Amino acid sequence: MNVEIRINHALKKYGDNVIIPDLSLDIRPGEFFTLLGPSGCGKTTLLRMIAGFNTIEGGDFYFGDRRINDLDPSKRNIGMVFQNYAIFPHLTVKKNVAFGLQNRKLPKDKIEAQTEKFLNMMKIQEYKDRLPDRLSGGQQQRVALARALAIEPDVLLMDEPLSNLDAKLRVEMREVIKEIQNELGITTVYVTHDQEEAMAVSDRIAVMNAGVIQQIGTPKALYQRPANLFVSTFIGRTNVLEKKLVAKDGALAVDFGGYQLPMPNLTAEAQAGQTVQASVRPEELVIVDGGEGIRGTVEFSTFLGLNTHYLVRLETGERVEIIQESRIDDILAKGSTVRMTVKGEKINVFTQDGSRSLIA
Amino acid sequence: MWVIISLGLLGLYILFMLYPMLKLLINSVRDETTGAFTLRYFERFFDPDHGYAYTVINSFKVSISATVITLIIGVPMAYLYTMYEVRGRNFLMVMIILCSMSAPFLGAYSWVLLLGRGGAITKLIRAWFGIRLPSIYGFGGILLALSTKLFPLVFLYVNGALKNVDNSLLEASSNMGCKGVKRFFKVVIPLCMPSILAAGLMVFMRSLADFGTPRMIGEGYMTFPVIIYQQYVGEVGTNYNFAAAIAVIAVIITAVIFLLQKWSSNRFSFTMNALHPIERRKAGKIGSFFIHLFLYGMVVISYAPQLFLVYYSFHNVSRTGNIIKPGYSFMNYRTVWPDLGPAVWNTLRICGGALIIIVVLAMLISYLVVRRRNLVNNVIDTMSMIPYIIPGAVIGIAMIMGFNNGPLVLTGTAWIMVVAMCIRRMPYTIRSSVAVLQQIPITVEEASASLGASKFKTFWKITIPMMFNGVAAGAVMTWVTLITELSSSVMLYSYKTITLNLLVYVLVVGGTDARACAASTVLTLFTITTLVIYMRVAKNKELSL
Numbered sequence: 001m002n003v004e005i006r007i008n009h010a011l012k013k014y015g016d017n018v019i020i021p022d023l024s025l026d027i028r029p030g031e032f033f034t035l036l037g038p039s040g041c042g043k044t045t046l047l048r049m050i051a052g053f054n055t056i057e058g059g060d061f062y063f064g065d066r067r068i069n070d071l072d073p074s075k076r077n078i079g080m081v082f083q084n085y086a087i088f089p090h091l092t093v094k095k096n097v098a099f100g101l102q103n104r105k106l107p108k109d110k111i112e113a114q115t116e117k118f119l120n121m122m123k124i125q126e127y128k129d130r131l132p133d134r135l136s137g138g139q140q141q142r143v144a145l146a147r148a149l150a151i152e153p154d155v156l157l158m159d160e161p162l163s164n165l166d167a168k169l170r171v172e173m174r175e176v177i178k179e180i181q182n183e184l185g186i187t188t189v190y191v192t193h194d195q196e197e198a199m200a201v202s203d204r205i206a207v208m209n210a211g212v213i214q215q216i217g218t219p220k221a222l223y224q225r226p227a228n229l230f231v232s233t234f235i236g237r238t239n240v241l242e243k244k245l246v247a248k249d250g251a252l253a254v255d256f257g258g259y260q261l262p263m264p265n266l267t268a269e270a271q272a273g274q275t276v277q278a279s280v281r282p283e284e285l286v287i288v289d290g291g292e293g294i295r296g297t298v299e300f301s302t303f304l305g306l307n308t309h310y311l312v313r314l315e316t317g318e319r320v321e322i323i324q325e326s327r328i329d330d331i332l333a334k335g336s337t338v339r340m341t342v343k344g345e346k347i348n349v350f351t352q353d354g355s356r357s358l359i360a
Numbered sequence: 361m362w363v364i365i366s367l368g369l370l371g372l373y374i375l376f377m378l379y380p381m382l383k384l385l386i387n388s389v390r391d392e393t394t395g396a397f398t399l400r401y402f403e404r405f406f407d408p409d410h411g412y413a414y415t416v417i418n419s420f421k422v423s424i425s426a427t428v429i430t431l432i433i434g435v436p437m438a439y440l441y442t443m444y445e446v447r448g449r450n451f452l453m454v455m456i457i458l459c460s461m462s463a464p465f466l467g468a469y470s471w472v473l474l475l476g477r478g479g480a481i482t483k484l485i486r487a488w489f490g491i492r493l494p495s496i497y498g499f500g501g502i503l504l505a506l507s508t509k510l511f512p513l514v515f516l517y518v519n520g521a522l523k524n525v526d527n528s529l530l531e532a533s534s535n536m537g538c539k540g541v542k543r544f545f546k547v548v549i550p551l552c553m554p555s556i557l558a559a560g561l562m563v564f565m566r567s568l569a570d571f572g573t574p575r576m577i578g579e580g581y582m583t584f585p586v587i588i589y590q591q592y593v594g595e596v597g598t599n600y601n602f603a604a605a606i607a608v609i610a611v612i613i614t615a616v617i618f619l620l621q622k623w624s625s626n627r628f629s630f631t632m633n634a635l636h637p638i639e640r641r642k643a644g645k646i647g648s649f650f651i652h653l654f655l656y657g658m659v660v661i662s663y664a665p666q667l668f669l670v671y672y673s674f675h676n677v678s679r680t681g682n683i684i685k686p687g688y689s690f691m692n693y694r695t696v697w698p699d700l701g702p703a704v705w706n707t708l709r710i711c712g713g714a715l716i717i718i719v720v721l722a723m724l725i726s727y728l729v730v731r732r733r734n735l736v737n738n739v740i741d742t743m744s745m746i747p748y749i750i751p752g753a754v755i756g757i758a759m760i761m762g763f764n765n766g767p768l769v770l771t772g773t774a775w776i777m778v779v780a781m782c783i784r785r786m787p788y789t790i791r792s793s794v795a796v797l798q799q800i801p802i803t804v805e806e807a808s809a810s811l812g813a814s815k816f817k818t819f820w821k822i823t824i825p826m827m828f829n830g831v832a833a834g835a836v837m838t839w840v841t842l843i844t845e846l847s848s849s850v851m852l853y854s855y856k857t858i859t860l861n862l863l864v865y866v867l868v869v870g871g872t873d874a875r876a877c878a879a880s881t882v883l884t885l886f887t888i889t890t891l892v893i894y895m896r897v898a899k900n901k902e903l904s905l
C-alpha cells in the first residue's frame with residue numbers, strides 16, 4: 001500500500017499524432033491526486049497509461065521503485081473505477097466484489113471476509129445477491145468502488161467516476177470517495193473535468209492542457225496563485241484585462257486607467273511600461289461609494305441571494321463581472337455609474353502572452 | 361496464446377475454404393482428359409446453341425421478380441403491423457417467424473401437391489367447375505413458392521427498422537402536411553431504406569442460390585444451381601469440370617451483386633434510435649378489416665400449404681405411397697420409421713456438430729476481429745465473409761473437388777457435410793457475434809484485467825458469459841438454417857449421412873408423397889420446437905437473421 005507514482009518524460013502518440021509530448025509527474029504516497037483539464041486534453045490517455053491499457057511510446061513509469069512500463073495490467077495491482085462502472089452484468093454484486101480476490105487464489109474464508117468488509121464499507125451489503133442491472137447508478141458506482149478496493153490495490157485509478165450520476169448524487173458520492181480514500185490512505189489518481197469536484201476531493205491537482213501539465217498544486221494555490229493565464233481562467237471565473245505596468249512612488253503599479261494599483265509583490269522580470277494580463281476575479285473587485293477607483297457603468301445585475309452579480313462596462317471599454325455580497329438597500333440600477341477598487345494582494349498578473357505569472 | 365488461435369483459424373480457412381475453392385477454379389479451366397489449360401467450358405457455357413447461358417438469365421428473372429414481389433408484400437405488411445392495432449399481434453409475429461423458418465423446398469413441394477398436375481385443389485376445381493387451372497410449373501410456380509417463402513424475411517427486417525423510427529419523425533412530417541400514403545413513400549420508406557436494401561439483397565441472394573424450389577416446381581425452367589447439380593449427378597452426363605466452370609461464373613455474378621449492394625447501402629447508411637417508438641393507432645372499421653385480411657391472409661397463403669403436408673401425412677395411401685385411399689392413420693409414419701430414426705440421429709449429430717463448431721469459432725473469430733486487430737485477424741475477418749457470396753451448390757461442388765482425392769479424403773463422411781455447413785453459415789454467426797461484442801464496453805474487460813485476471817481468464821469468465829445471450833439467440837436461428845440446408849448437402853450426403861431434410865427431399869424426388877409428408881411433418885416439428893426454445897432463450901422476441 002501507499003506507493004509513490006513517478007512518471008518521467010512520458011510520451012504518447014496515436015499514429016503520428018502526439019497527444020502527450022513530454023510529461024513528468026510525482027504523486028506522493030497516499031495522496032489524492034487529480035488530473036483536471038478540458039475535454040480531449042489527454043487525461044484519460046495518461047490514466048490508461050498508468051493502468052497499462054495504453055501503450056507507452058516513451059518515458060518511464062514507476063510505482064515506488066518498480067518500473068511498470070512493460071508490466072501487464074493484471075500484475076500492476078491497481079484498482080480501477082470506470083466512468084461507465086464496467087460492472088460485470090452476469091455476476092451478482094457479491095461475485096463482482098469477490099472477482100479480483102478469486103484471481104489471487106486466496107483461501108475461501110479470506111475471500112469471504114474481505115468481500116463482506118468492503119460490501120459493508122460501501123453500504124451495499126443488502127444488495128449482495130442482486131444482479132447489477134437492478135441497481136441504481138449510485139449503487140452501481142458503490143459496487144465498482146468496492147470491487148476496485150477489495151483487492152487492496154497499491155494505486156486507485158478513477159476516470160470521471162461520477163459523471164454519469166445526477167448532480168445531487170455526485171456530491172454525495174464524492175464525499176464517500178474522499179472519506180474512504182482518507183480511511184485507507186491509498187494513493188489515488190482521479191480524473192475529472194469538473195473543477196469544483198476536483199477542488200472538493202483533491203490533495204493536489206494537476207491542471208492539463210493539450211497534453212501538457214500547466215500547474216500542479218493544492219486547490220488553494222491553483223485558485224489564488226495560478227501559474228499562468230490558462231490556469232487562472234480554467235479554475236474559477238475571472239476578468240482578464242490587458243493593462244500596462246507603470247512606476248508609481250518608486251514601485252510598480254497596474255494602470256487601470258485613472259486608477260493605479262500598487263503591486264509590491266511582482267518578480268524582477270516585471271518592468272515599467274510592460275504590457276501585462278491582469279486577472280481579477282469577480283470578488284476581487286469592490287464597489288466603493290467615493291474616492292479613487294476604476295469608473296464604469298452598470299449594464300446588468302442579477303440578484304442571487306447571498307451574492308449579487310453585476311456586469312459593468314469600464315470607461316476603457318472592457319466588460320467586467322463583479323460579485324458583491326448582497327446588501328439590504330437597493331441593487332445598483334442599470335445605467336448607474338460606479339467606482340471600483342481592486343484587492344491588490346489577491347489579483348494575479350501575467351506576462352502579455354499569458355505564459356508566466358509575474359507574482360513573486 | 362491468441363497468436364496460436366489466430367494461426368489455427370487461418371489454417372482452417374485455408375484448408376477448408378481456400379483450398380477447395382482453388383481446386384474448383386483450377387478444374388474449371390482444365391481439360392477433363394488431357395489436364396491441359398482450356399477455356400472450353402466457359403465457351404460452352406456461353407455458346408448460344410447449348411442454351412446454358414439462359415439459366416443465368418432465368419435465375420436473374422426469378423430472383424429480381426421474387427425480390428420485387430417480396431418487397432411489395434413485406435414492406436407494407438411491416439408498416440401496417442407497426443402503425444396499427446392488430447389483433448393477436450404476438451401470434452401473428454410467431455407465425456411469420458415460423459414461415460421464415462421452414463425448409464425452402466417444402467414450400468415449393470406443397471404448392472405442387474396443392475396446385476400441381478395431380479394437386480388437391482387442381483382436382484377439386486376440375487371436379488366442381490370443370491376448369492383446368494393454368495400450370496403451376498415453371499417460372500410462375502418458382503416465383504409463387506419463393507415469394508410466399510421469403511416475404512417474411514422482408515417483414516422481419518423492415519419491422520426491425522420501424523422499431524427504431526422515432527414517433528416524432530412521423531408527427532413532424534404530418535405537421536408539415538405530409539400524411540398517409542405520401543408520408544409512407546416520402547418519409548417511412550427512406551427511413552427504412554438501409555433495412556429494405558439489406559432485406560432485398562438477402563431475398564435476392566437466397567432466390568439466386570436456391571436449388572430446391574426450381575428443382576421441385578421449375579421442371580423445364582432451369583436455373584444455374586440446378587444445372588450445377590445436374591452436371592454433377594450426371595442426369596445428362598457427368599461433367600465435373602463444366603460444373604466447376606458454371607460455379608465460377610455463379611460466384612462472379614453474386615460477388616458483383618454483393619459489391620453493388622454494398623456500394624448502394626453505403627450511400628443510404630445512417631443509424632437511428634427511437635426514444636419514443638411509433639404509437640400504434642386503431643384503424644377504422646373497414647380499414648381494420650382490410651389490414652387484418654392482408655396480414656393474416658399472407659400468413660395463411662405462406663403457411664397453409666405446409667399444414668396441408670401435415671394433413672396429407674395422416675392420409676391412408678396405397679402401398680406404393682402415392683395413391684390416396686380413404687381414411688386416416690399413422691401408416692405413413694410407420695413406413696418411413698426405419699429411415700426416420702437414422703435421419704433424426706444424423707440431423708442431430710451432423711447439424712448439432714456443425715452448430716457447436718460454428719458457435720465456438722464465431723465467438724473466437726469475433727473476439728479476435730473486434731478486440732485484437734492485427735494483420736492475421738484482418739485476413740481471417742475478410743476470409744470469413746467470403747462464403748456469404750458463394751451459393752450453396754458451389755460450396756457443395758468445391759467440397760467434392762477438394763476432398764474426394766488428394767491429401768484429405770472426406771467425401772461420403774459426415775465431416776464433409778459438417779464442413780460445408782460451417783462454411784456456409786459462419787459469416788452470419790460471425791456478424792451477429794461481432795455485433796454482440798461491439799455492444800459490450802471494453803472497459804468491462806479492462807476492469808477484469810485490472811483485478812488481476814489474465815487475458816484468457818477474462819475472455820473465458822467475462823467476455824463469453826456476456827456474449828452468451830446474444831450469441832445463443834443467433835445460434836438458434838443458425839440451427840434452423842442448418843436443419844433445412846439442402847443445396848450443398850444434397851451433393852455431399854451418402855446413405856449413411858442422410859439427414860431429415862435430405863430424407864424428405866429423397867422421398868419427394870422418389871415420388872412417395874405421403875411418406876415425404878410424414879417426414880416433413882417431423883421436420884416441421886423440429887423447427888417449431890426450435891422456435892419455442894428461441895422464445896425462451898431470447899430476452900426480446902426480436903429475430904436476428
Ligand SMILES: Nc1ncnc2c1ncn2[C@@H]1O[C@H](COP(=O)(O)OP(=O)(O)OP(=O)(O)O)[C@@H](O)[C@H]1O
Nearest residue numbers: 014019037038039040041042043044045046192193
Ligand atoms: N484510440 C485513440 N486513437 C487516436 N486518438 C485518440 C485515441 N484515444 C484518444 N485519442 C485522442 O487523444 C486525445 C486525448 O484524449 P483523452 O481521451 O485522453 O481526453 P480526455 O482528457 O480524457 O477528455 P474527456 O474529458 O473528454 O474525457 C484526444 O484528442 C483524442 O482524440
Ligand SMILES: [Mg+2]
Nearest residue numbers: 043044045159
Ligand atoms: Mg476522458
